[in-house]
Amino acid sequence: MATSLYGASEAQDVICVFLEREGDTLQRVSLELLSKGRELADEVGWKLAGLLLGYYRMLPLMGQAFEVGADEIWVAEHPLLKTFTVEAYTSAAFQVIMNRKPSIFLCGATPNGRDLAGRLAVKLRTGLTADCTDLRMREGGILVGEVTGFGGGVLALIKTPQHRPQMATVRPGVFPLKPPRTERVSRAVEIISVTLDEAQVRTRVVEQVVGRGADITQSPxxxxxxxxxxxxxxxxxxxxxxxxxxxxxxxxxxxxxxxxxxxxxxxxxxxxxxxxxxxxxxxxxxxxxxxxxxxxxxxxxxxxxxxxxxxxxxxxxxxxxxxxxxxxxxxxxxxxxxxxxx
Amino acid sequence: MTQVEHLTVDDARWDTLFERTRGAVALCYQCGVCTALCPWGQVREGKPLSVRSLLRRAQLGVPDDHEDIWLCTACAQCESLCPRGVPVAEVFQSLRGMAWEERRVPKGLPSVLWSIYWNNNPWSQPPSHRSRWAKGLEVPRFDPSEHEVLYYVGCTAAYDRRAQKVARALVKLFQAAGVRFGTLGDEEPCCGDAAKSLGYTPYFEEIVQNAAQVFAQNGVRRLVATSPHCFDTFRNYAPRYQADFEAEHYTQFLDRCLSEGRLRFSREVPLRVTFHDPCFLGRRNDEYEAPRRILDAIPGLERVEMARSRQDALCCGGGGGRMWMETSAGERFANLRVQDALATGVQVLVTACPFCIACFEESVKAVGAPNLRVMDVAELAAMAIE
Amino acid sequence: MTYATNEPHLVVCVKVVPKPEEVRVDPQSRRLDRAGARSEINPPDLNAVEFALQIKDRFGGKVSILSMGPPFFEPYLRICLAMGADHVYLLSDRLFGGADTLATTYTLAQAVRRLEPVDLVLCGEESSDGATGQVPPGLAEWLGYQQITLVNDIEMDMSRRTVRGRRERQGGYEILEVPLPAVISVKTGCNEPRFWDYRLKPWAFAPERVTVWSASDMDVDPEFIGLAGSPTQVVGLEQAPSRERKRIMLSGSPQEVAQQLAARLREVLPLVP
CATH class of the missing domain: 3.40.50.1220 (TPP-binding domain)
Structure with missing residues (x-):
């Protein structure tokens, strides 16, 4: 069996949550995942880290993440991370993950989150359980994701026993947002440098329009x-x-x-x-x-x-x-x- | 100055059309009776559907991307008085068939065919839910050694909640008459009327052949259909594909049950009603009397005729695939038909086709006639049994 | 520049899936019982086929259908040929069985490699059986192609060798452009797939229209395919609660009912305050 780039023996006892930003705040789903991640980390005595990619005004975002329970934030700052492109974000996230080697990596199943997770899993040669409706922690730090298939008719429980990180995406709204935990003391910010090449980024945003193009077939x-x-x-x-x-x-x-x-x-x-x-x-x-x-x-x-x-x-x-x-x-x-x- | 329309004549097109209508399109000598009779003239003042000129253009092989080819409801009003016996609806279907080949088809219609293909019904409903209409009823799976007749429910009666009530009423009537019947449950094949009406003939042929095969495999010799559309398909088209079964509309079957004394109506149904002839039962299959005899056998029921009835009945607008196309508010035949019914002062507008029911119920609300009920012959008949 | 270079080669990934409402979990064995279920082409994939055919209508070129699965997929895939596609490549081998996203995307990517030069790979948004939507980005990563996901409109520029995709975002939309070759995932329901053409059907069902590749026909590393190449494991299956409508009636004053409805909305909608 092919192995992931790092295995269970090298992986650190950390759950890492990808922090997706929306302007000057974190997306709610990222906070929901931090809430759930805190719960899972506490079950096994692990740390909870947030992965924050961007270029400027990162501080207020970190505050938010700490408030919902992150122990540390891994920050990568680079001009090419100012806005989301799948190339730059995948590359940066990959570099940070290879540097920190978390056991678990969680990501919101937003359009950008899915793009990122899908590419990252292949880059890391690891398993991805997408669109989980629940996450549970089993003995030995094995993450079990619950997913639905066949139009919601079947529930499956899925784990990634040997490959690391164990990756999962979760749709917004699956996990409740828990009240901030104030008693935590460890609040570490670690800046991890990443190398990105402008030539890598080949996606061009031609147009972004807000408030138009309403399509009732696509509306939630x-x-x-x-x-x-x-x-x-x-x-x-x-x-x-x-x-x-x-x-x-x-x-x-x-x-x-x-x-x-x-x-x-x-x-x-x-x-x-x-x-x-x-x-x-x-x-x-x-x-x-x-x-x-x-x-x-x-x-x-x-x-x-x-x-x-x-x-x-x-x-x-x-x-x-x-x-x-x-x-x-x-x-x-x-x-x-x-x-x-x- | 006179505007001259430049037309391109296409011989190949004419040849194709000639072949597909088996020469019938050539019969038209442009008298215009069809245009005069076409119900579209009653709802579209100033721009009626000119059946005559469409036929002429067809004869000249003029490529017709006219939206008008999608209007025909196949009501056969024009065919009934055409001195040359042109099967007008079939010509329209052939023109539609060419439009499919040229991919000039109104939005939504490919989805109807896909639904038949994947779901075995044109309503995008799960095939495994086909027999749910019968929940709580004793409806056995058809067995040729036990059953005299197959009850062919049809897609609309199987899935449309309103039409399901008709199917349930029929089961009650069959049981009251001691009819030994069964259905094919979820395995019941679609009749293909939608594919035929929308002009995708080769696929329609496939569907009918498949249906005939399913019936043969199940030992079906006689079937009774809820909808005149299914009945028409099985009676008039299936025989072209070596089908070996007889099809009846349920009104014909019940009518026989009454005359043979198997079915008796004992309860009074004190309602004043008028019967609307569905096109595919009346003009297309010449059955005008069976539904009327059933209604007349119901004690206490008073039946009156609308000003235009039998051969002259106005179409509800749901045939010819129009159930799957939008008709703008001012152009619905059913609105006029509801007015016809209101003019008779009845309480109930009765019909015997699920499409008619859907169209009329919508129009009853649209014209603001909340006191006029729309019912099926089977529902009234079921009220008359204990 | 010759005309031929302007004719794109489009690959559409297509899957055959059981009709979702007919799949059961066997209560005893806890295994998926899809034996009785009817199959269909994964509906979102037909939207991808339609986009590919629209591009072909405009630029010419070739549409290849690519699928991984058992031999019974074949007649279903031929329907794509009767819609206007040119050839079917079916990756079929017991060794491919049990593949999760990683192994699936690897295997498909190796097939795309074999089909190169390729300009665009189109996928449906997700499959109705797995519903993860992770194949398109995974495929793009293996191939080193660009990607635009969840598009509901696309535009190719063969002279500049770019593709643009429009995708809906919360309260608006964006148009992204990437150079070719690229992977596109198509939003479910964004177009109406053309119905198969009866004139193409006999052609579509001729044997030579389908190429079946087994693992030995392909340049694949056995460690990366099928069960062996799949890091994830299914540890349990359950029948989900019935998807029938609940038909729960709420009662009370308008204010009371409104409170109950607001609570229900919060359960099912993440963004509701």
Missing amino acids: VVVVGGRGIQGRFDLLRQLAELLGGEVGATRPPVDSGQIERERQVGQTGVVCRPKVAIVCGASGAFQFTVGIQHADTVIAINTDPEAPIFETADYGVVGDALQIVPALIEALRNSRVAVTSG
Whole structure:
């Protein structure tokens, strides 16, 4: 069997979490992984390290990472790491990992995180358990990742017994963010120098556009309005915005010109595959439900308790969407205030 | 100044079309009855579907990337009075077939064919869920030594929650009549109507041949279909592929059960209803009376006719593959048909086709007629048994 | 510059997968029971095939279908030929069995090497059985190719030998450009795959359209393929809780219901406050 670049005997008792930044803060998924990593490290008495790549204004990011439980931060600074490119980041992460030899390397399953982890695993010749829904630590520091396959129908437990680092990616939101642990004293920042060559970086960002190009087939949340919302798509838009999603519609509101035809969901419209579809005031005609059958979770709100939409929903509410949606917006807004002030 | 449209005549195209319609397209002598009768004229003022000119262009071999070729609902209104007997819908299907070959097909239609290919139904539903409609009912797997007839459920009745109620009503009726029947469960093949209507004929032929084979392997000699579309396919197209079984629409089968005294209606159903003839039962297969006889046998039920009925019935708009295409709000035949029904003052608009039900239920809401119910003959009949 | 150099060679990685809803975990043996399951081409891979064919429509060139799996994959892969692809390469050998991402990407990469010159390797976003989405970057790493993942639109420039891909980001999009050769992963559902062409079907099912390579036909290190080349091990399988809709009805005043819904949303959406 082919071996990884370093084996279990050389690996250090450290769990390393890749810290992905978003402007001046760390991505939430990185903090979630630090929280989980702390828990796993404590089980076996290991250290928890964060890997931070970048060029400037790294200090506030380190503070965040320490707060959620990192013992040390490995920092590599280089002008080519200012923004993410898969070439520079893979190369830098590889150099740091080869320098520190962690036993475990965790990464958020974001688009960039997946790009990085996929390349890194090959570079290191090690195993990668992608999109874990849970992580457990077994005796001897063996990481077991739980993954789902076959459209979520099968759960598999996967480990990498001999190769190091044991790599795993985890989707955002899988692990809760635990409150900061203040009693930790060890807070070490280690700067690791990396060599990067401009010629390596061959990806060119041609254009980056924010706030446009909304594509309801790709949206993680779709709030769908039917006849029952009486054209109040403004309300649905507020809810969708709050959830980072898009607004869709059944046929009748499209017919009456309340919303563009491009947003019609169903057999003769678009088929979407969001994490959540919130269906408001739609009875649930078959031709429509075909358009939301791939949604992970369906929430339905309708005044008619007999409406067939409830048969294809995970959570149903009998009531007027025009009352429930504003209340939901309120509930979500209030909890946001609670989080930031607390 | 007169605008002159420059047309390119393509002989090869004409030859292809001639061959595919087995010469029928040449019969048209441009009288225009078809255009006058076409229901699109009733919903598209000023820009009706000119069947006549499309046929003429076809005869000249003019390449037609016209969107209009996708409008035909195959309702056969025009065919019924065509003095030359042109199978207009088939000509449209051939034109669509050419559009497939040239990859000029409306968005969404390739997905319908893929769904039949991978899922054995045009509705993108899992094939392993096909028999779920029968949950809680006693529906045995068809066995030729035990069963007199195969109940062919069809894709729409198997998956569409509304149409499933029709299938369940039928099971109740079969049981009441002591019919020894079974289904093919998840193995039931798609009839291919969608592929035929959308003009992808070679694939349709494959589907029908496969279905015929499945029926033969299972020893099926007679089948009863929920949908007039499946029935039409099995009755009129399957025989071209050496199929050896007889197909009936369920209204015909129930009608016989009534006349043979196997089925009796004992409960009053005090409703005023009107029957809408599905195109693929009526004009396409000449069955106008069986559904009416069933309705008339229901005690307490009062049946009236709409102004246009039987041969003159207006199409619901769901045939010809239009179930898988969008029709803009002002152009739905079903809205007009619901008005026809409202004019009779009935409580229930009855039909015998899952496509008609889907179209009418949507239109009942669209025209704001909440008191008009849309039901299937089977559902009313099931109300009439103990 | 000759015309031929402008005609790209496109390789599409395609997998045949069981229909997800038909796969069961045998409660006794705890092994995957896919025997009764119908198979299909991994749906996201058809989106990749469609992009390759669109490029071929425009620039000409050649579309090769590359797959690793048992011989029964063959008739499924031929459907890609009936869509317009040119040839199928099926990597089939017991020695390839049990491969995880590392071994799979290695084996596929060695096949791509054999098919070079290659301009673009296209993959579906992920496979419905494994759903890890890690093949494209892994493949790119083995090959030393550039990569753009999760694109929903692509544009090739054969004279500059670059490819651009548009990918959605949170609340917007970005367009990235990389030089060829490159690996592209295609966002599921971003295009509508053309239906197979009946005129191509007889051609597609001619024996010579498919080349089957076993391990001995390829330049592969036995230590890197199949089970031997796979660092990860499956230690347990379970049937996940049913994917049927839950059909739970929530009740209460609008405010009470809203609180319950907000809680549910927080469970399933990471970004909800």
